[in-house]
Amino acid sequence: MSISQEDVEKVALLARLAIAPSDLPEVTERFGRVLQLVNELNTIDTEGVAPMSNPHDMVQRLRPDVVTGGDEREALMASAPQQDRGYFLVPKVID
Amino acid sequence: MVDSAVLHASVSELHGMLTQRQISSEELTQAFLERIDLLNGKLNAVVTVCAEQALNDARRADKRLSRGKATMLTGIPLLHKDIFCTQGIRTTCGSRMLEQFIPAYDATVVAKLKTAGVVMLGKCNMDEFAMGSSNETSFFGTVKNPWDTQCVPGGSSGGSAAALAAGMATLVTGTDTGGSIRQPASLCGITGLKPTYGRVSRLGIIAFASSLDQAGPMARSAADCAHMLTAMSGLDAGDSTSADLAVPDFFSELSGDVAGLRIGLPREYFNDDLDSSVRAQVMSALSQLEKAGAQLIDIDLPHSHYAIATYYVLAPAEASANLARYDGVRFGYRCADPADLEDLYLRSRSEGFGEEVQRRILVGTYALSAGFYDAYFNKAQQVRRVITDDFRKAFQSVDVIAGPSAPGIAFRFGAKQQDPIAMYMEDIYTLAVNLAGLPGLSAPAGLINGMPVGLQLIGKPFEESTILNAAHRLQLDTDWHLARPPIEEWQP
Numbered sequence: 001m002s003i004s005q006e007d008v009e010k011v012a013l014l015a016r017l018a019i020a021p022s023d024l025p026e027v028t029e030r031f032g033r034v035l036q037l038v039n040e041l042n043t044i045d046t047e048g049v050a051p052m053s054n055p056h057d058m059v060q061r062l063r064p065d066v067v068t069g070g071d072e073r074e075a076l077m078a079s080a081p082q083q084d085r086g087y088f089l090v091p092k093v094i095d
Numbered sequence: 096m097v098d099s100a101v102l103h104a105s106v107s108e109l110h111g112m113l114t115q116r117q118i119s120s121e122e123l124t125q126a127f128l129e130r131i132d133l134l135n136g137k138l139n140a141v142v143t144v145c146a147e148q149a150l151n152d153a154r155r156a157d158k159r160l161s162r163g164k165a166t167m168l169t170g171i172p173l174l175h176k177d178i179f180c181t182q183g184i185r186t187t188c189g190s191r192m193l194e195q196f197i198p199a200y201d202a203t204v205v206a207k208l209k210t211a212g213v214v215m216l217g218k219c220n221m222d223e224f225a226m227g228s229s230n231e232t233s234f235f236g237t238v239k240n241p242w243d244t245q246c247v248p249g250g251s252s253g254g255s256a257a258a259l260a261a262g263m264a265t266l267v268t269g270t271d272t273g274g275s276i277r278q279p280a281s282l283c284g285i286t287g288l289k290p291t292y293g294r295v296s297r298l299g300i301i302a303f304a305s306s307l308d309q310a311g312p313m314a315r316s317a318a319d320c321a322h323m324l325t326a327m328s329g330l331d332a333g334d335s336t337s338a339d340l341a342v343p344d345f346f347s348e349l350s351g352d353v354a355g356l357r358i359g360l361p362r363e364y365f366n367d368d369l370d371s372s373v374r375a376q377v378m379s380a381l382s383q384l385e386k387a388g389a390q391l392i393d394i395d396l397p398h399s400h401y402a403i404a405t406y407y408v409l410a411p412a413e414a415s416a417n418l419a420r421y422d423g424v425r426f427g428y429r430c431a432d433p434a435d436l437e438d439l440y441l442r443s444r445s446e447g448f449g450e451e452v453q454r455r456i457l458v459g460t461y462a463l464s465a466g467f468y469d470a471y472f473n474k475a476q477q478v479r480r481v482i483t484d485d486f487r488k489a490f491q492s493v494d495v496i497a498g499p500s501a502p503g504i505a506f507r508f509g510a511k512q513q514d515p516i517a518m519y520m521e522d523i524y525t526l527a528v529n530l531a532g533l534p535g536l537s538a539p540a541g542l543i544n545g546m547p548v549g550l551q552l553i554g555k556p557f558e559e560s561t562i563l564n565a566a567h568r569l570q571l572d573t574d575w576h577l578a579r580p581p582i583e584e585w586q587p
Contacts, residue, residue, distance in 0.1 A: 008457065015415060015460040016422075017453055018441040027454070033516055034458050040404040041474050044481065051476030054306055054336065055292050055483060055532025056556065061335045068332075075199035081429035088424050091435050 102262035120170030169212030192447035202299025220254030249279030274525030281500035281549025292532035293338035296331035354388030359493030415459030500549035
């Protein structure tokens, strides 16, 4: 199965990536080559095989729902590109 | 003045010198900082040097040594791959996205090694978000292989491997999602171990593909890796996938005895596609182990061929989910003058991520999108089980599986950069080990045209000791791991 430039643009929007129009043919071509590689999976019969998401088939360990960490708000907010009084700043969303 | 031999000494040798006060950790640290200063302009292996903090750590280590409270690693200089969060120290993951990121906490691996008393010299260059096999995807420029500066060091832990080979640290950390410890270890002539999935906590390691990522030691020998692995391993409440298993003292398990050890040679690895000079070196290493009493047995891993296709669905899918957090709002790169929120997301991500990272996000998003989930993601998870079952069956008749670590020696810059598939093939012998969650290591197996080549040893889950011991035997009987790059020849 090949992929079209329109398909790539659609996926790019889902992933919130902007592809410059001039790059689109090459991005599509290389994307197509990766898809061609992974399409090899269609040649193996996996009828009845359970999907594996953890290599040891480990089940999720649960812990008591209690606060363990301290208040690190200030340290974590320091990484924000733009902030004001404990809020992340973004461009205006509502007119 | 410190003898330059200490730059290539083992942990045991340095520990002896430190405890007998023949050298202080401060002197040792100073010697390594000078070495980094001397060589990094050429190699670009280190992206951040923490000289002041390292010297403070070293003085603290010297006090601990004088009180007789030292561990094997106290006062030993180390470099971390720049994927491990270090509190107060920039952690870039090789990306423009995190060029200015200063973590508020230490990764568990960093904290554990700190507790053991290592001295952190700085942070190593790497492929962007650990996606690459040549270190050519780093935002901070390529790393040069100290064996031949026209060639790549491998990746993604290429800065770590190059720094260690060049004597810029005694120990380095790496991470391995599809071969990122073993392939650069092979290309730079060092020993590197990817532990069993779950052996080492992933807390504070910038996530790539969470069901595949593992951190591990890279060092001059299996013995040094063993010391380091003991300090790095263990259950961590902060990583629910970390294994609730006792951690052995891996060094004390190195008996050097391989009599009766059954080593499986998969026909699928030693087929006609394998480069003949790589085969010759790998077989020469295996015949050393045979001489020491191991048995070599031909085995089959019939679905090996599917590892690449499986990996290049699962790893990008997990990456696309993990990297969704980089939105230009909470941390990381933000584009200039966004027109609106959508523009902020789109441009911050497109400007902040490099080409290979964007390609994998696209492929992963596609594989997880409506209509394709079953055909790609679910199917790949099924094939993952088939591949894992191959290993399980093989391990009923052998103790260790052996093969090459990489298909060849280090290649020249640009040789594979234009073709993503050619680059992906670098990990053809390592990917399946991550899919199956097994421990695997690469140990030096001699040189081809003056360039290192690695032997890969794969173990049963949580049996790191078995493969470390086999590599240790090899290193008792050969001196391949002691070979050094011809750095003195290219110094001005």
